[in-house]
Structure formats: structure tokens, C-alpha cells
Amino acid sequence: MATYHLTTPLSEEDVRKLKAGDVVYLSGVLYTARDAAHKRLVDLIEKGEELPFPLEGSVIYFVGPTPPKPGDPIGSAGPTTSYRMDSYSPTLLKHGSRGMIGKGKRNQAVKDACKEYGGVYFGATGGAGALLGKRIKSAEVIAYPELGPEAIRKLEVEEFPVTVINDTYGNDLYQMGREQFEVKS
Amino acid sequence: MREVAFDDVVNAVKNMIITTATNLPEDTVKALEEAYKEEKSEVAKEVIKQLLENAKIAREEERPLCQDTGLAVFFVKVGEDVKVVGGTLKDAINKGTELGYIEGYLRASTCNCFSRANLKDEVGYNLPAIIHFDLVDGDKIEIEYAAKGGGSENVSRAKVLPPAAGKQGIIDFVKEVISDAGGNPCPPITVGVGIGGTFEKAAISSKHALFRDVGTKNPDPELDQLEQEILEEVNKLGIGAMGMGGTKTALAVHIEANPCHIASLPVSVNVQCHSSRHMHITI
Numbered sequence: 001m002a003t004y005h006l007t008t009p010l011s012e013e014d015v016r017k018l019k020a021g022d023v024v025y026l027s028g029v030l031y032t033a034r035d036a037a038h039k040r041l042v043d044l045i046e047k048g049e050e051l052p053f054p055l056e057g058s059v060i061y062f063v064g065p066t067p068p069k070p071g072d073p074i075g076s077a078g079p080t081t082s083y084r085m086d087s088y089s090p091t092l093l094k095h096g097s098r099g100m101i102g103k104g105k106r107n108q109a110v111k112d113a114c115k116e117y118g119g120v121y122f123g124a125t126g127g128a129g130a131l132l133g134k135r136i137k138s139a140e141v142i143a144y145p146e147l148g149p150e151a152i153r154k155l156e157v158e159e160f161p162v163t164v165i166n167d168t169y170g171n172d173l174y175q176m177g178r179e180q181f182e183v184k185s
Numbered sequence: 186m187r188e189v190a191f192d193d194v195v196n197a198v199k200n201m202i203i204t205t206a207t208n209l210p211e212d213t214v215k216a217l218e219e220a221y222k223e224e225k226s227e228v229a230k231e232v233i234k235q236l237l238e239n240a241k242i243a244r245e246e247e248r249p250l251c252q253d254t255g256l257a258v259f260f261v262k263v264g265e266d267v268k269v270v271g272g273t274l275k276d277a278i279n280k281g282t283e284l285g286y287i288e289g290y291l292r293a294s295t296c297n298c299f300s301r302a303n304l305k306d307e308v309g310y311n312l313p314a315i316i317h318f319d320l321v322d323g324d325k326i327e328i329e330y331a332a333k334g335g336g337s338e339n340v341s342r343a344k345v346l347p348p349a350a351g352k353q354g355i356i357d358f359v360k361e362v363i364s365d366a367g368g369n370p371c372p373p374i375t376v377g378v379g380i381g382g383t384f385e386k387a388a389i390s391s392k393h394a395l396f397r398d399v400g401t402k403n404p405d406p407e408l409d410q411l412e413q414e415i416l417e418e419v420n421k422l423g424i425g426a427m428g429m430g431g432t433k434t435a436l437a438v439h440i441e442a443n444p445c446h447i448a449s450l451p452v453s454v455n456v457q458c459h460s461s462r463h464m465h466i467t468i
Contacts, residue, residue: 021228036301066249066292075290076249081336081369103427104336104369125232125427126336126371127460128239130207130248148303149252149292161235163228163429174368177430181226182423 005159009057010098012118018164020171024122025159030061030101032153034080037144038088045095052143052152055092059099059122064149065133074139074155076129079103082121086110093119101162105174111166122162123173135160187264187324189468191271194326197466198281201330202257203289205462206249209240212398213461216436219400220373220426229431233373236426236459251460254291255332257282257314260393264323274326279314286311294335317389329396331463337374340366343388343453355380355452356415362454363419363435368428371458373436375399376419379453382443387451394439395457396465403440412438426459 001021006014008028018024031053033041044051062082066075082102089100090113098119103126114120124132136155143152165173214237221233243250259278269277286293293305295312304312321327342362346354359378379390403409415438425431436459445451 063252064292064294065252066254067290069248069290075292076243076252076254078252080253081339083369103371105367105428123368123427123429125235125239127251127334127458128235129252130243130246130250131235131239133248133252134242148305149294174428174430177226177228177425177428178367178423179430180423181425181430181432183421185418185421 008059010059011057012098015098015118015120016168018120018167019169020164020167020173020176022164024162024164026059026162027158027160028156030059030155030157030160032061032063032155034062034064034150035084036147036150037152038085040144042088042091045091053154056096058097059101060092060097061155062100062102065139066129068139074133074136077133077136078129079124079126082106089113093117105172106166111170111172114166115168115170118168120164120168121166123165124162132160187267188270189267189326191269191277194269194274194277194468195281195284197468198278198328198330199285199288201328201464201466202282202285202291202332205330205332205464206254206289206291207243207247209243209250209460210398210463212400213459214240216399217373217459220433220436224426224431224433226425226429226431228429229426229433232426232429249289249291250462251334252292253294253334253336254286255334255462256295257311258331258333258392259314259316260319260329260396261316262319262321262327264321264325266324267326275316278316278328279309279312282314283310283312326468327465328468329463329465331396334458334460337370337456337458340370341391341455343384343391343451345384346450346452348448348450350450352411354450356418358452359415359454360418360422363424363456364422366456367424370456371460372424372428373426373433373459375457375461376415376435376438377455377457378415378438378440379455380440380442380451381445382451383445384451386443387453388455390441390443391453391455394441395455395461396463397439399437399461408440408442412440
């Protein structure tokens with residue numbers, strides 16, 4: 001397991017060197033999107049319309065933060081459960097997105113899309129919202145403000161800690177980890 | 186008849202909500218510290234370390250522990266000799282909830298179940314609260330509160346087993362639920378198990394079981410033994426902290442049991458993430 005410090009947007013080369021279990025500290029820009037925003041992004045792609053942010057090399061963070069306290073860029077901001085985005089993620093990867101940050105397992109279609117298009121699924125520590133929120137240096141709502149916590153935000157992050165769950169080789173850290181520690185009766 | 190002012194209830198509830206969002210209760214911190222010591226996986230240990238650091242940051246800087254500040258769930262025991270004046274107890278709890286979520290800069294996560302529209306402008310900020318009332322002797326109002334996040338609620342399940350399934354059937358069902366959940370509910374989890382009663386009684390018991398302090402012993406020796414047995418089985422699954430593999434999938438199993446119909450054995454499993462934010466006050 002290696003440790004990397006990467007800056008977004010990510011290149012295909014950046015992503016193809018990563019293996020499940022690697023720890024990555026991300027800096028640069030992340031875009032936030034949850035269920036409702038994903039649906040809208042995929043609808044725009046299907047209609048051939050322009051997206052609210054450049055998809056190429058992007059890393060999408062599945063998060064709905066708490067409101068910021070006065071003077072802070074953002075409140076607590078840990079990952080939400082990712083399977084709810086499974087039906088949308090392959091389309092985004094196909095159109096140039098390189099990374100997703102969430103928590104919890106993904107379906108086979110997402111894992112296959114990571115292999116085929118060169119994408120990676122990162123896990124951040126769920127419930128570590130205070131710690132992760134502090135790595136976010138600025139936040140700006142760039143689309144769908146009516147969705148409240150589910151609006152699309154552009155986040156600038158520094159050394160945002162994530163772990164590679166699904167890499168471009170079909171590996172899955174959740175499966176690997178569990179197999180190692182499962183006690184069969 | 187003792188009288189309690191509406192605003193006193195509002196303020197007590199508000200303070201409970203703000204405190205709980207940023208202060209991981211001592212019992213949970215202690216359970217996580219013990220899990221850190223016992224965990225065999227280095228990856229999972231690192232996750233638990235982050236959780237303890239997160240709790241420290243949240244407490245010191247008054248930041249919510251998690252962005253999912255939950256739906257507000259209450260179990261309220263109302264003495265028959267006490268009365269709220271200036272409004273109803275239910276309204277006071279809802280008002281305290283709303284003020285707590287607004288003034289604490291917490292997330293409003295309540296939405297219409299069909300349109301999915303957030304109800305903050307229509308009904309109130311993170312309203313309505315989920316409130317379970319019970320009538321008891323005395324002149325006190327006892328309020329137990331927990332902020333319940335969505336990730337762990339999503340993997341929870343209830344089933345009515347045939348009586349012949351017995352204890353083994355219960356153990357197998359709990360294992361199945363936790364195994365299928367994997368890392369989604371943010372382990373290390375607390376597993377609330379409601380047994381017996383009717384379908385809804387089992388579900389409510391499994392929720393209430395989560396309000397007990399993590400690491401406290403069940404006073405019923407039979408249930409205590411079943412809790413230990415299920416905990417051991419669940420931790421054999423290897424799921425570990427955040428599902429990355431490890432020996433500490435659950436911190437504790439809490440069971441509440443009720444008498445039930447001769448034809449049924451209802452079982453409900455309600456899962457609580459590692460951020461077990463709960464508090465309890467008496468007015």
C-alpha cells in the first residue's frame with residue numbers, strides 16, 4: 001500500500017497507478033453532488049447540454065455538508081453512502097470524470113466503468129465530518145442552489161485524506177479487507 | 186399537578202440537540218478507544234484513530250461530528266402528575282428541535298417522502314421530530330434523545346420469524362442484516378435488537394435499545410448472554426471500521442425483549458453508526 005499526494009484534475013496516468021488500499025491526499029478542486037444533482041448531470045449529458053463544471057479529470061465528492069458557521073467556508077463535510085449514485089456514476093466516468101469520493105460498496109457496473117474508462121473510487125471516513133470539513137479551504141455553490149445541502153459546490157481542498165477502494169484493475173478494498181479478517185464458522 | 190413552562194422544555198431540548206451534535210458521549214468515546222486497542226487491522230485502526238481525532242475537533246471547535254446531523258428521535262416518559270403550561274409538550278419538543286438545528290448550524294435532512302423536497306420552509310427546520318410518548322407514574326418528564334443518521338437507518342430491517350426459529354433464528358437474522366450492510370452504516374456500529382411484541386413493537390424496541398449507553402451490561406442475564414453471543418458472531422464477519430476489513434465491526438449489541446403472540450417471533454435490527462449521539466434529561 002502506497003501513499004500519494006495528488007492534485008486535481010486527475011489524469012488517466014494518475015489514476016491508473018493507484019491500487020486498492022493506497023492512501024491518497026488530494027489537493028485542488030472537488031465538486032460535490034448527491035442523488036438529485038447526479039440525476040440532473042446525467043440528464044444534461046443525455047440531452048447533449050453543457051454541464052455546470054468541466055467533467056474532464058474531475059473528482060466528485062458525495063457530500064451534503066452542514067451549514068457553515070459565520071466565518072467558515074463550510075460546516076462538517078464527510079461522505080454519504082455511495083450506492084445511491086451507482087446508476088449515474090458510469091455515465092460520468094465515460095464522459096471524463098476520474099474520481100469519486102464516498103463511503104460504502106459500489107455495484108459491478110461502477111467497478112467495470114472504473115476499469116474501462118480509467119476511474120477510481122475513493123473512500124473517505126464516514127462520520128469524520130468535522131475533521132474532513134477542516135481540509136476544505138473554500139466552498140462555492142455553482143449549481144442548483146434550490147437543492148440546499150444537495151446543491152453542487154466547488155470545493156478547494158488541501159491534503160484531503162482518502163483511501164482507494166476500487167481501482168482500475170477491478171480490485172475492491174472492502175472485499176479484500178473482509179476476506180482477510182472473516183472468521184468462517 | 187406540577188407545572189412546567191413550555192419555554193423550559195423548548196430550551197432543554199434545544200440545548201440537548203446542540204450539545205449532542207458536537208460532543209460524542211463519553212460512553213461512545215470509551216468504546217471507540219477500546220476498539221482501537223483491540224482492533225487487529227492496521228487500516229481499521231487508522232480509521233478509528235481518525236474518528237477519535239474527529240470527536241476531539243468537534244468538541245473543541247464546536248463543529249458537528251458528522252454532516253448527517255440526523256432526524257431528531259425522542260423517547261419521552263411523561264409523569265401523570267406533570268403538565269406543560271403555555272403550549273403542548275409535543276409542540277415544545279418540536280420547537281426545541283427546530284431552534285437547536287438552526288442555532289447549532291446543523292443540517293435539515295427531513296424531506297417529503299415522495300417529492301424529496303426539503304421540508305425546512307414548509308413544515309419547519311428538520312421537522313417533524315420523531316417522538317415516542319409513554320405515560321408513567323410521577324411528576325417528571327424524562328426525555329431521551331438521539332440524532333439518527335440515514336446511512337445506518339437504511340440497512341436496518343425487521344422480520345417476523347416463526348417461533349420454531351428460536352434464539353438461533355434471531356442470531357442468524359442479525360448476522361444476515363449486518364453482513365449485507367457491510368461498510369455502509371459506518372462501522373464500528375452498535376446493533377439494536379428488538380425481540381417480541383408485535384411487528385411495530387419490535388421495531389420501536391430495537392430503536393430504543395440504541396439509547397442505552399454503549400458498553401453497559403444488560404440487567405437481564407439471559408439477554409446479556411445473547412448480546413455477547415451475537416456480538417462475537419457479528420465481529421467474526423470481518424467487516425471492520427468503515428468496511429475496510431477488521432475485527433471490530435460492532436462495539437456492542439443491545440437487546441430489548443417483549444412478550445409476544447403465541448404464533449409469532451418478531452425481530453427487528455436497528456443499526457447505529459459509530460457516531461452514537463444520544464443524551465437523556467429529566468425535567
